Amino acid sequence: MTATSKHPQQTVLEVLSSLSYRTGELSSYLQEVAQGLSELMELDWSVVTFCKDDSERILASTINLGESADEIYSLHGSLTGTVVKTGEPLVVEDATACTNYGNAPEGYRAYLGVPLRTPAGEVIGTICSFQHQPRYFTESEVQLAKLFAERAATAIDNYHLYQQQQQVNKQLEAEIKDRRQAQIALQESEEKFRQLAENIEQVFWIRRPDGQILYLSPAFEQVWGQSCQQWLHDRSLWAASIHPDDRTRVLEAQKLGQEKVDEEYRIIRADGSTRLIRDQSFPVRDDSGHVYRIAGIAEDITERRQAEQEMGKAIAALAEVGELAAMIVHEVRNPLTTVLMGLDAIKSMELPESVQERLNLSLEEADRIRNLLKEILLYAKPQVLQPSKLEINAFISDTLESIRMMPAISRKIDFVPAPYPIKVLADKDKLKQVFINLVDNACQALPIESANADARITWTVESDLTTNSVYIRIHNGGNPIPPETLPKIMKPFFTTKSCGTGLGLAIVKRIIDAHSGELMITSNAAEGTQVSIKFAIA
Structure with missing residues (x-):
C-alpha cells in the first residue's frame, strides 16, 4: 500500500503547515523536513544534504549517524551526484540491479532523490x-518530495x-x-x-588659495591691533596692512601658493x-594632491630684531675694545721691556741690602705686569682655530x-680613557x-699639607652616543669652591689667588666657546670640584 493511499492530502497539508522555520535555526527545521517526509511516505531513511564543489555534507537525517554526520562525502559515483549533476529528481527502484546512476549506501536498494533549488x-x-527493499515511487510521491525539497531549499537559502x-x-x-572612534x-x-x-603667542591663520581668510587665531588682534571678524569678511585688509615698500614682494610670494613661503x-x-x-606658510593638499588651503604662522619679531641689532653693536664695540686693548698692551710692553732690562742691569751691581730687596720686589712686580699683559693680549686676540x-x-x-x-705639577694624575x-x-x-691650565688649577686647589700624601687628580673621558657628545672631566678632591664664588670664576679679572690675573679660566672658556663646546664646573664638599668639557663627536 503506497504512502499517498495511507495519508490523504489533508494529512500532507497538516504536516507541511506544521513545519516552523525560525530565522537562524536551520538544523532543527531541516530535521523536521526529513522526518515529515519519511513519516508520510513510510521510508526507512531520509536525509537533507548540502552540496558544493563535488562534495556533500548531511544537514539532517532521520537516523542517528553518530560521528559520520560531520563527514564530507564525495558526489562522484553516487546517486546524489546524478541528482546534483542533472538538476532533476531521480527514482531508482533497485540500485543493486540498476547501477547506471550510481551506488546507494550499503544495505539500501530503493532511492528517491530530489534537488534543492533556490529561487x-x-x-x-x-x-x-x-x-x-526495492520500491517503486509514484509520480505523486515524487511531487510530494518536491514540496519538501522546496521548503528545505528556501530555508537553506x-x-x-x-x-x-x-x-x-x-x-x-x-x-x-x-x-565613531575616528x-x-x-x-x-x-x-x-x-x-x-x-593660546600660542604667534598668529595661526588659514586661507583659501584665492586669498579669502578662513581662520585667524586670537593672537592676531594683539599683533595686528585689529578685529579678527572684520578681516574674515574683507580680504583686502591684509594687503592694505603691509608696508608699501614690502607690499609688492609679499603679494608676489603669496601667489606661489604651491610651495612653502618664509617671508619677513x-x-x-x-x-x-x-x-x-615673520610669516611662514605652507600648502594643504587633498588626497589627489590639489591645494585647497594655505596655512601659516605669523609672529611679531620686532623686539627680536632690535635685540639682534643691539647685540651686533655690542659685539662690534667689544671688538673695538679688544683691538684697543691689544694696541695698549703692545705700547706698554715695549717700555716695560726696557725697564726690565735696566732693572736686570742694576741687579748685577753691588747694592746695599735694603736697596737690593726693593730691586727684587720691583723685578717681581714688573714680571707680573708682563705676564698680565701677555694674558690680556691672549684674551683680546680673536680665537682663530686650525681644527683637525x-x-x-x-x-x-x-x-x-x-x-x-x-715642575709646577707635583700631584699624581690618573687618566681613565673612554x-x-x-x-x-x-x-x-x-x-x-x-x-694644561685646568690641570694646573686642579693641582693648586689641593691642600698644601697633602702634597706628599696620596692626593690625586682624576682625568676621565666619557661618551654619550644618544647626543653624539664626549665629556672630558678633570676632578680634584680639594676644598670646594664657595657657592657665591662659583658663578664668577670664569669672568675676566676675577681671581681668588693672591698673584693671579683672573684671565686663565676666561681664556679657557673663550677657546672652548670657539670650538662650539661647553664648559661646566661643579663643586661641593662631598664630591670635590669637577670641570667638564663637552664636545661634539666628529
Missing part, C-alpha cells in the same frame, strides 16, 4: 530517501542570506564603531589644536605703529706626558693650552 535556480543540495546579512551587519557595526579622535584632536592655536615684512597697525612680521680630527684618548695621553714633566676611540674636531695647540 535563483541554483542547485544547492538534495533530499534523498532510501528503502532497504534564507539561512545563508541571514548569515550574509549578519556578516554585513557586523562589518557595518565595526565600520560605524571605527568611524570622529571622537578627530574631535579631540581638533579641540587640542583649537586650544593650541588660541613690515605692517602698519591701526595706531600708526610699524611692526616687523683628534683621537681624544691618544691626544690626552700625549698631553699628560708633557704635563707630568712640568673604552673605544673617539674623535673630535679641534685645534690641538689651543686644546693643549686648555688642558
